[in-house]
Amino acid sequence: MNSLIKLSNVSKEYKTGNQIVKAANNLNFTIDQGELIVILGPSGSGKSTLLNLLGGLDKPTSGEIIIDNENITNFSDKELTRYRAKEIGFIFQFYNLIPNLTACENIEIMNDVVDKNIDGKEILTQVGLSQHFNKFPSELSGGEQQRVSIARAIAKKPKMLLCDEPTGALDSHTGKIIIELLINLCESENTTVIIVTHNSEFGKVANRVIHIKNGEVEYIETNENPQSVDAINW
Numbered sequence: 001m002n003s004l005i006k007l008s009n010v011s012k013e014y015k016t017g018n019q020i021v022k023a024a025n026n027l028n029f030t031i032d033q034g035e036l037i038v039i040l041g042p043s044g045s046g047k048s049t050l051l052n053l054l055g056g057l058d059k060p061t062s063g064e065i066i067i068d069n070e071n072i073t074n075f076s077d078k079e080l081t082r083y084r085a086k087e088i089g090f091i092f093q094f095y096n097l098i099p100n101l102t103a104c105e106n107i108e109i110m111n112d113v114v115d116k117n118i119d120g121k122e123i124l125t126q127v128g129l130s131q132h133f134n135k136f137p138s139e140l141s142g143g144e145q146q147r148v149s150i151a152r153a154i155a156k157k158p159k160m161l162l163c164d165e166p167t168g169a170l171d172s173h174t175g176k177i178i179i180e181l182l183i184n185l186c187e188s189e190n191t192t193v194i195i196v197t198h199n200s201e202f203g204k205v206a207n208r209v210i211h212i213k214n215g216e217v218e219y220i221e222t223n224e225n226p227q228s229v230d231a232i233n234w
């Protein structure tokens with residue numbers, strides 16, 4: 001595997017009044033192309049901060065983030081916008097679909113952003129939604145809406161998929177379907193998938209689990225044999 005992501009001495013400080021919060025404190029690690037990574041940690045430990053830094057939604061106070069041999073820390077705002085649009089797929093807890101567009105239109109709208117000719121029907125079929133091309137988000141279940149948002153994120157074939165509590169709003173059965181879809185993406189497309197969660201059970205299916213505490217990497221666990229989604233109990 002080739003290293004896709006390299007963090008060197010990355011810190012992010014937030015100032016509120018006289019107080020400085022180190023939301024990321026001297027992070028150093030690499031992530032390979034095609035890895036499934038779970039980032040685990042309690043509330044306020046810095047998981048979203050880390051995801052935002054990787055996705056170019058925020059800049060570190062110090063340190064370097066190298067993605068695919070490019071130092072994104074030096075990017076201008078315009079370059080960061082291009083990087084986010086072309087290279088990163090984002091999946092959030094609450095789907096973020098456009099309510100007055102159908103499932104298919106929610107995906108094909110990406111064509112304007114990435115200058116591609118994405119076929120919404122083809123991608124929706126890939127995530128098991130061939131019956132739902134013309135439905136609006138309000139006509140779909142939570143799990144189906146999340147699958148549309150995954151379809152939208154993968155349509156542009158991103159280098160990495162950043163998922164912030166992607167099953168947080170779903171029941172366990174539907175959540176497992178989503179996790180299985182993410183595992184399959186890693187395996188079939190060699191996409192790097194990074195999942196931020198509170199749920200330690202997800203660690204079972206990951207290649208590695210990065211444990212975050214107080215903005216620091218507490219330890220990194222390696223799974224020589226990641227388990228299937230059936231091993232997850234929640």
Ligand SMILES: Nc1ncnc2c1ncn2[C@@H]1O[C@H](COP(=O)(O)OP(=O)(O)OP(=O)(O)O)[C@@H](O)[C@H]1O
Binds near residue numbers: 043045048
């Ligand atoms: N924009 C901001 N301004 C000030 N402090 C912030 C900001 N964003 C995050 N923080 C602080 O940085 C720390 C890490 O926050 P972060 O949201 O990354 O944690 P988290 O692990 O994702 O938490 P949760 O699981 O509750 O979403 C917290 O102490 C938080 O209060």
